[in-house]
Amino acid sequence: MRAYRYTGPHRAELTEIPVPEPGLGDVLVRVGASGACHSDLGILAAPPGAFPVPLTLGHEVAGYVESLGSGVSGWDIGEPVVVHALFGCGRCRACVLGLENRCRVVGFDGLGLTRDGGMADYVVVPETHLVRTGDLDLTQAAPLADAGLTAYHAIELCRDALRPGTHCVVIGVGGLGHMAVQILAATTGVSVIAVDVEDAALELAARLGAAHTVRSGPDAVEHIREIVGPFPDGADVVLDFVGVTPTLDTARAVVSRGGRLALVGLGQGELTFRPTPGNPVTEMPVETSAVVPFWGNHQELAEVVALARAGHVTAETQVFPLADVAEAYAKLERGEVRGRAVMVP
Template sequence: MRAIQLTAPGTLELVDVPTPKPGPGEILLATAAVGACHSDLHILDAPAGVFPTPMTIGHEIAGRVAQLGPGVTGWAEGDTAAVYGIIGCGRCRACLRGLENQCRTVPVGGVGISRDGGLADHVVVPADRLLPLGGLDPVQAAPLTDAGLTPYHAISLSRDALRPGTHAVVIGVGGLGHMAVQILAVTTAVTIIAVDTSDAALRLAKRMGAHHTVQAGPAAVDQIRELTGPAPDGADVVLDFVCVDATLDTARQVVSTGGHLTMVGLGGGTLRIAATVEGPPPVPMETTAVIPFWGTRAELTEVIALGRQGLLRAEVQTFPLTEAVQAYQQLRDGKIHGRAVLVP
């Protein structure tokens, strides 16, 4: 079968490999759609030894059951399913509570991360990683498993603060950010302010339900403050899907006292938090700062339910598997609006 593999640090190749066989408790899935995520670029750019090679990448997966491994029940060949990509240890306190995204033994492990992923004609996954699609288009379902789940989880962490009459700021309207705007629009009654450098991204945010859009730059803080009010008021929730120094600086200046500042992006920026009596603190008092990771299986079932009801829909650009390397280059160059989806 065909597969897009990380064959060495910085190198993706389309290769031919044997079709894998499902072992006990596993299912062979015929891949129908795989989302291309910025996290895949971090895997590609990582130094030798951080991720296994050769490894088939791709962790946003939807497909059809092709073969059941020994002992698998509850599934039949032809069933459509989405893959919950995290694989925790299953034994630690977090995993036993259903919080596999907080696994204490395997910090970052899963399909397309520590074992072969979905950018291939077939992929083997543990049966308990699959969730039924219920008629949802696999091209729509695949991005929901991360680009939908991650912002849903991030928003869930601040659910108590997202009350009618409050403000939520979404910084970065890309693959995850445009989903966050929709999730806020359909599950809360807050005023949504979207921030991005791209006019096209801001237009997308408007289509997805943002009430206001702000061009990122020197004037952004003042424009957001005009909408949310001066300090100590401000945005009750700020979701930064970029997390470079510039966006984090904007986030800390617009979050309210007692607000929530959620750092979702992997841009490598630094947020300084300090308690001081010499001038205002860099982050307002009583502010909660959190770095969420992916989400839980229970949350993914809710995300898929929103998708089935037509309330959550990814803006997708589709590519054949043979153009995967080009798709990732477009993602790196900022030319993808919404989510790139590979369709084997």
């Protein structure tokens, strides 16, 4: 079968490898669609040794049950599924509560991260990591596995602050952000202020339900402040799906006292809280809390799938044949993908 494999820093290739065998408790999934996440670019840029090699990329996978490993029953051959690709130890206090993304034992484990992922014709997945997708198109189902799930989980962590009529700023309306705009619209009643550097991303945000759009840059804080009001008022929640220093500065500058910052983007920026002339205590509004969401749990994936099946969440996709996977990542790196790039074998 074909597999797009990471082989070392800045190196990946589409290559032929044997179809893997499903072991005890596993299902062999024939891949129907596999999304390209910005984090994959982070894997490619990571220092040597940070990720195992060779490694098939792809942690956003939907497909069909192809065959069952020993001990597995209850799945129909050909049944469509989406993969919950995050692994915890299964035994620690976080895992037994179903919070594998807070596992106290395993640092970082997932398909396409530490185990072979879904940028391939087939992938082996433990049956406990599958969610049925019913009649959902698989190019729609795949982006739910990370873009949808991570956005949903970040919103879950802020849900008590997302009251109808309040403001939520969404910074970065890409794969994750465009799902967040829709999930907010479908489940909260907040007024969404979408922020991006690309006009096309802002147009997409407006189409998906954002009440306001603001171009990221030096004037962004002033424009957002015109909507949310002056300090110490502000946006009740800011979801930053970029995480570079300029977006973190914007997030801190527009959040209200007692507000919530969700730092999802892995842009390696710095968030400071020094005193300033205008705010002699700290430039971070007091009583603000910051949370660093990580992916999401199995039940949350089932809930995002339910939202999608009910028509509340629709991924904006750019579909590529698996043969063009390298080109898809190059476009993602150049900022030329709107919504999610999805590979179809």
